Amino acid sequence: MDAEFFRAWIAEIAAVVEVQRDHLTQLDSAIGDADHGVNLARGFSAVQTALAAADTPTPGSVLLLTGSTLISKVGGASGPLYGTWFRRAAKALGDKPEVELPDLADALAAALEGVKKLGAATEGDKTMVDAQAPAVAAFSKAVAEGAAAPAAFAALTDAADAGAHDTIEMQARKGRASYLGPRSVGHEDPGAASSALILHALRDVAARQAG
Amino acid sequence: MKKLINSPDTVVTDALAGIAAAHSSLAVDIENKVILRAGGPRAGKVGLVSGGGSGHEPLHGGFVGYGMLDAACAGEVFTSPVPDQMLFATKAVSGGGGVLHIVKNYTGDVLNFQMAAELADDEGIEVASVVVNDDVAVQDSLYTAGRRGVGATVFVEKIAGALAERGAPLAEVAAVAAEVNERSRSFGVALTSCTVPAAGKPTFDLSEQEIELGIGIHGEPGRTRAPLQPASAIVEIVMDAINSDMAVDGDLLVMVNGMGGTPLIELYGAFNEVSKYVTAHSGRIARNLVGNYITSLEMQGFSVTVCHLTDTLADLWDAPVDTPGLRWGR
Numbered sequence: 001m002d003a004e005f006f007r008a009w010i011a012e013i014a015a016v017v018e019v020q021r022d023h024l025t026q027l028d029s030a031i032g033d034a035d036h037g038v039n040l041a042r043g044f045s046a047v048q049t050a051l052a053a054a055d056t057p058t059p060g061s062v063l064l065l066t067g068s069t070l071i072s073k074v075g076g077a078s079g080p081l082y083g084t085w086f087r088r089a090a091k092a093l094g095d096k097p098e099v100e101l102p103d104l105a106d107a108l109a110a111a112l113e114g115v116k117k118l119g120a121a122t123e124g125d126k127t128m129v130d131a132q133a134p135a136v137a138a139f140s141k142a143v144a145e146g147a148a149a150p151a152a153f154a155a156l157t158d159a160a161d162a163g164a165h166d167t168i169e170m171q172a173r174k175g176r177a178s179y180l181g182p183r184s185v186g187h188e189d190p191g192a193a194s195s196a197l198i199l200h201a202l203r204d205v206a207a208r209q210a211g
Numbered sequence: 212m213k214k215l216i217n218s219p220d221t222v223v224t225d226a227l228a229g230i231a232a233a234h235s236s237l238a239v240d241i242e243n244k245v246i247l248r249a250g251g252p253r254a255g256k257v258g259l260v261s262g263g264g265s266g267h268e269p270l271h272g273g274f275v276g277y278g279m280l281d282a283a284c285a286g287e288v289f290t291s292p293v294p295d296q297m298l299f300a301t302k303a304v305s306g307g308g309g310v311l312h313i314v315k316n317y318t319g320d321v322l323n324f325q326m327a328a329e330l331a332d333d334e335g336i337e338v339a340s341v342v343v344n345d346d347v348a349v350q351d352s353l354y355t356a357g358r359r360g361v362g363a364t365v366f367v368e369k370i371a372g373a374l375a376e377r378g379a380p381l382a383e384v385a386a387v388a389a390e391v392n393e394r395s396r397s398f399g400v401a402l403t404s405c406t407v408p409a410a411g412k413p414t415f416d417l418s419e420q421e422i423e424l425g426i427g428i429h430g431e432p433g434r435t436r437a438p439l440q441p442a443s444a445i446v447e448i449v450m451d452a453i454n455s456d457m458a459v460d461g462d463l464l465v466m467v468n469g470m471g472g473t474p475l476i477e478l479y480g481a482f483n484e485v486s487k488y489v490t491a492h493s494g495r496i497a498r499n500l501v502g503n504y505i506t507s508l509e510m511q512g513f514s515v516t517v518c519h520l521t522d523t524l525a526d527l528w529d530a531p532v533d534t535p536g537l538r539w540g541r
Contacts (some may be wrong), residue, residue, distance in 0.1 A: 031432075033289045033407075035287070035288070035407060035409070039287070039290055042287075071294060072294070072295045075286045077318040077322055079291075079319070079323065080294075080322040118322065176356070178355040179355060179431065180431075
């Protein structure tokens, strides 16, 4: 997977987030402040503009610019959190021109750690961590066991979907939804939902390239 | 929901341009979405920077001026501004005496200001931060993001701004800001939801016969719902919530704040109920504000903020202030 692959991933995220913008905002209306879809659409649109204007020769440089742009453009909690997510992944990839599945697994694990630290969140708090943590674990396991790309990416997105779905029954302990206490139960966490979308975009781009 | 706007995409910048056109005492950087005092920083004076999502006007931009803030960063509606804006504002107001960031305790605001403070530190500007968390509707526990910062933000900005204007050093300005926050409590009630322009529909549904208790300032749902009842009964719920956390006795600064869509005739009616409640609990309203100071777009509803005054805090409250939102003594 080269820089072109990662630019395609970001383009796919931008497209998916635009399509899912109202859905994400709807989820955020229930337990937050109704801006998640709008903010991510604005942020990834800005990332697309930044990537078009910059020279990003390595996977790491694509993700670093993505993260920095999200921090600069999105605001709210999702800007610093997703910005940190991409920047940590970028730093893990370093300046390799091509990365393999184990590199990607390490990068996603580093990204997760960055978000957990910044948001002081752990699994079960009803946040994006609840989609990312099982996804990273499943992907790392599949890659370590030598799974081929399609199986590894399927493990990634299946676990992310299940993790996002599991947030419905959780009571929020972080972020704005935590102010609702027990009333946050019964709604999917918008950050977990958008994390699943971002990982789906990764799988779709990988499948398209393989196909 | 009808809105007097050109488009949801330009609602923030259109308002900033209007603020610039209306107030020659301010310098508005539309590109960075930062409102500054015209004339730049005063050498040696501690700079006060606040900011947050838009939709709470006059907070924060309306409180930039003599005796209060030096700069306010405007985010998108109900969305925290970004670190770049905060760094820009911090550099612009830095007169060599350090800069105080006044941050409302919302996850996004805290994360972005934290990043901005680190960036400012890299550039050699001393930054102190106070996180306002006065909302008694939220339990401060391991199981929440902590109490939200709401009405006390206005008190913190006014009182810390007055002390900074007198030339006090950063540590003292930060300490008085923290003291005001610790002595303040708030509780809010919504009669209707509000509509974020980009979302186009109300954030939550509330029937004609229901009110939402314990709201924040972003149209987010509160803790519980209750039937609509007379103002006296609603104020009693609000004041009981505050009083059970911090007794409303002694000399008090009290704000009855409208959420944007409640007429003054109702806010004054509510203030009358608050006044009776305080008197019955051995308190005295020594200073007050009644009006729209920290709003949630066009939401109907109100919040009450109570601060226990000391002679020093009362003196700083009375000190001259000259901003679009608060003006006296000068």
